[in-house]
Amino acid sequence: MFENGPADLFNSAQLGYVIIESNHLDRWLQLGKDAIGLHAEYLSEDILSFRIDWHVRRFLIRKGDAEDFTVLGFQIKDENSLKKILEKLKERKVEVRRGSGIEASLRGIEAFWEFSGPKGLKIEIFTNPILTETPLNMLSKGFVTEQFGMGHVAIVSKQPERLIKFWKEIFGARVSDQIEQKMSGVILDITFLRMNPRHHSIAIAATRGLRMDPLSTKIQHLNIEVKNLEDMTQAYRRCKELGFEIAHGIGQHPNDLELSFYIVTPSGFELEIGWNPISVSEIQWKQNKYKQISAWGHEPEISTALSRLNEFRRGVFSLFRSEYIPF
Ligand SMILES: [Fe+2]
Structure with missing residues (x-):
């Protein structure tokens, strides 16, 4: 693996x-x-x-x-x-x-x-993005991109082994680490893949044993990284003020040490706003396995009873649905 x-x-x-x-x-x-x-x-x-x-x-x-x-x-x-x-x-x-x-x-x-x-x-x-010199007009002071790209995405899969192989073979991805997380009696295995110094550009999550995909969207969340802590905390405050659902409040992941929170987007998947994750130095990196997705925080802030029921329903239906992987 x-x-x-x-x-x-x-x-x-x-x-x-x-x-x-x-x-x-x-x-x-x-x-x-x-x-x-x-x-x-x-x-x-x-x-x-x-x-x-x-x-x-x-x-x-x-x-x-x-x-x-x-x-x-x-x-x-x-x-x-x-x-x-x-x-x-x-x-x-x-x-x-x-x-x-x-x-x-x-x-x-x-x-x-x-x-x-x-x-x-x-x-x-x-290979060639078109760049502009038109100054940015935005509330945030800036985002970390450059050699790291615009962020990362997390995907739930019923065929994680094939999916990991796909990213490795086509994009030269490497495994940074893994996390296992117990959630409502189910164990979720998450593999973090990097393609560049960003700790991960892709995360792949799978239920252990019976493989289920309870999500209605192809991506569970997209992450972008702010340059300043204040841009993360102010975004959190503005999201609450404007009535956006916070899926998980501010917390920290144990592997990339990123501080972040998650909002439910108008399309149903989540957007993670993160700050200050570690980047990977290829010479010193050691792969670890962690036992929880968050070192602290990331508490759910939305009422979960109905969404859990819907997730359960979709999870059961997903057992009978095939999942396309190119090879
Ligand atoms: Fe993330």
Whole structure:
């Protein structure tokens, strides 16, 4: 479980952008701009975008019924690495499509390739983001991106071994550590995968024994990282003031030591706002296994009885549903 991906592709990829489909663009605008403090812009009546740094796009929220992530965009270091990734996909007989110029400009990139990834989520890969010198107009003072990418995502899977293999083989991912967490009598195993110095770009959670996926969305949460502690605490305060549900209050994870809280987004999945996680130095890193997801805090702040019942119902139904993994 702990072996690394191919050495040649490690440190080639980082989370570049996300595309979400929702029918609640105005509530998303309120969450992104007024609560979290992102730079917001309507590109048209049906497309909202957020910036957090010099990239012209980091979030695209398009009007539609999915209420979910539809795309994860990964920025690839250079043409050579992109070529290697495309070769690996070809070896694995994964069908790849070249995106059009119009699609690329909407995403704020020069060109991209796309394929169907885990759980049917589209994965898009690109090398050249379009940058802007237009200053950011946002409440937050700034976000940590650069060589770390825009953040991380957590995915619940019924086939975690295959999913981990996918990220290792295609993106050179390495396991940073693992956490097991007991929740309402079920044990959840979470594996944290890094693709670059960010402690993890992907986390994969699976129920031990009978594999269930109680979520209605393909991603459990997306994390972005603020530069200053105050930006996290002020975002927490604004989320409460504006009536956003806090899934988990402020707390700290034992592995990356990030201080964070989780909000329920208008599309149902969670957004984690974090501060000050450790980054991984490849020479010194030791993989650990932890027994709890939070060292302290992260207490649930929403009434959980009904959502637990719904999760249980979806969990049972998920036993009979197949989960797409490219290979
Ligand atoms: Fe997270």
